[in-house]
Amino acid sequence: MIRIAETENGKVRGIEAADPRITAFKGIPFAAPPVGKNRWRAPQPCENWEGIRDASRFAPIAVQDTPGLGDDVYCREWHVDPETPMSEDCLYLNIWTGAKSAEEKQPVLVWFYGGALQWGYPSEMEFDGERLARRGVIVVTVNYRINVFGFMAHPQLTKEQADAPANFGNLDQQAGLKWVVRNIRAFGGDPEKITIAGQSAGGGSVLSQMACPANKGLFRGAVIMSAMIRNPYEEGGFGVPKPLREAEKNGMNFLGFLGVSTIEEARELDAFYICQKYAEYRETFSFMGPAVDNRFCFGDPLALFLQGKSADVPVMAGNTEDEFPAYLKADSEEEMREKARAAFGERAEEFLRIPEALACDETGCYGKINGLECTIKGILDRRTAEGIGKNHYYYKFAADIPGWDNAGNFHSVDLWFFFETLAKCWRPFTGKHYDLARRMCNYWANFIKNGDPNGSDADQLPMPEWKPYTHEKPCEMVFTTEGAAPVRNGPEPDGGESEFMRFLMEASVRRLEGN
Numbered sequence: 001m002i003r004i005a006e007t008e009n010g011k012v013r014g015i016e017a018a019d020p021r022i023t024a025f026k027g028i029p030f031a032a033p034p035v036g037k038n039r040w041r042a043p044q045p046c047e048n049w050e051g052i053r054d055a056s057r058f059a060p061i062a063v064q065d066t067p068g069l070g071d072d073v074y075c076r077e078w079h080v081d082p083e084t085p086m087s088e089d090c091l092y093l094n095i096w097t098g099a100k101s102a103e104e105k106q107p108v109l110v111w112f113y114g115g116a117l118q119w120g121y122p123s124e125m126e127f128d129g130e131r132l133a134r135r136g137v138i139v140v141t142v143n144y145r146i147n148v149f150g151f152m153a154h155p156q157l158t159k160e161q162a163d164a165p166a167n168f169g170n171l172d173q174q175a176g177l178k179w180v181v182r183n184i185r186a187f188g189g190d191p192e193k194i195t196i197a198g199q200s201a202g203g204g205s206v207l208s209q210m211a212c213p214a215n216k217g218l219f220r221g222a223v224i225m226s227a228m229i230r231n232p233y234e235e236g237g238f239g240v241p242k243p244l245r246e247a248e249k250n251g252m253n254f255l256g257f258l259g260v261s262t263i264e265e266a267r268e269l270d271a272f273y274i275c276q277k278y279a280e281y282r283e284t285f286s287f288m289g290p291a292v293d294n295r296f297c298f299g300d301p302l303a304l305f306l307q308g309k310s311a312d313v314p315v316m317a318g319n320t321e322d323e324f325p326a327y328l329k330a331d332s333e334e335e336m337r338e339k340a341r342a343a344f345g346e347r348a349e350e351f352l353r354i355p356e357a358l359a360c361d362e363t364g365c366y367g368k369i370n371g372l373e374c375t376i377k378g379i380l381d382r383r384t385a386e387g388i389g390k391n392h393y394y395y396k397f398a399a400d401i402p403g404w405d406n407a408g409n410f411h412s413v414d415l416w417f418f419f420e421t422l423a424k425c426w427r428p429f430t431g432k433h434y435d436l437a438r439r440m441c442n443y444w445a446n447f448i449k450n451g452d453p454n455g456s457d458a459d460q461l462p463m464p465e466w467k468p469y470t471h472e473k474p475c476e477m478v479f480t481t482e483g484a485a486p487v488r489n490g491p492e493p494d495g496g497e498s499e500f501m502r503f504l505m506e507a508s509v510r511r512l513e514g515n
Helices: 073-077 147-151 155-160 168-187 201-211 244-258 263-268 271-281 301-306 333-352 371-385 431-450 499-512
Strands: 004-007 010-013 023-029 052-054 092-097 106-112 138-142 189-199 221-225 315-320 325-329 365-370 392-397 476-480 483-487
Touching: 004 168, 092 168, 106 168, 106 201, 106 431, 138 168, 147 168, 147 271, 155 244, 155 263, 168 189, 168 201, 189 201, 189 431, 201 221, 201 301, 221 431, 244 263, 244 271, 301 371, 301 499, 315 371, 325 333, 325 371, 333 365, 333 499, 365 371, 365 499, 371 392, 371 499, 431 476, 431 483
Parallel strands: 010 052, 106 138, 106 189, 189 221, 221 315, 315 392, 392 476
Antiparallel strands: 004 010, 023 092, 092 138, 325 365, 476 483
């Protein structure tokens, strides 16, 4: 087993995982601490060290609101430790490898965590890479700056560091990815077989990395989980970068909120004080996120993906059944019709003649559907119709999730299954859930290895075939408690998307196109 590896900055010693055939290397620095003059600056080179650096514990998480203090579903799931070490010195990554030597050239997963670019950390317990590593995949989880530290813009920054004026969190991710390209051989990995993946804002970060021209050739596959968060009934949505000038105004406003007027003064302030003030600030003002700086970010990454202006690699994308529902809320059918006209203009009558559009539940929600599903399918449909990109694989997670809170298929619950880390969760999962997790992790590992999720299960029998989603045959994989259920995978045409779904898929695409 590889227990000691030599990186470009020095040697690191890992620790055996629960399965001693796997070595976990935790807290490896990939850039200099982003403190002092490096606050709000692109990641700088890491300094070398002498001897062998201990890599047996996770490094501190990025500065953010203290996790685990609430009673929401995420505090129950994995934000369980309010005493998790936290520091502005946070640019570290973690590696799980089952390689016995540096010559094995195993495929590599580089993972970006989610949390709206405001919260989150790679040491969340659902991100344990051991189960994937047992399948011959090296797992790398990358920490990056978030919230005001990762995404503040300001005119002074633009003037003084024109090559990297904003998007520092994305630049951290990019630096971590490039570190992996340069160093992963020492851990038994193949730098030419890297897949990047993420969920929620982490999946949005995957889209951002795909759309950055400087990343060409750094990875050969992408997994975008629950990240295309748009609503076919509304303009805009989560993940749309702001124009740099608008982001700069937000940064100027925040510095005024802090009581300082220059970046130098702000760099002198304590990081936890800034974090506390930012928590107060965002109660009234905009969150800080990506900005179109024409250095790293050149536009809406989702629109660029639709247009084929991002990395041309195989893509796996999907969503959970219950997350981000989209609908028209109205007290009457007539009010709903008015809202439909406002949403779709001249196409409203076409929408209103579809029976599902007039379907209303007890809450007054008309035409309810999963906005993520509409957006993902609409984009994949358009791309494949126009011959853009390599294979696209779509999934929907629709399992029965146990627990007293009746949380359903909430946003992020599928992470327990893809990483096959159910045993760490408090929920009373049963054998069928563990069978599903094993199979989902198998599909994921196969995609990372081959750009194709298909292959055999642990019993060496083929898993249900998962065909690509195309305009002509919109195949999908639905993950239920009973197992993997392929839809429209048969040899004969067995129906496409419904008229209602098709309309909203097209509406999602039209909004991305600005129509």
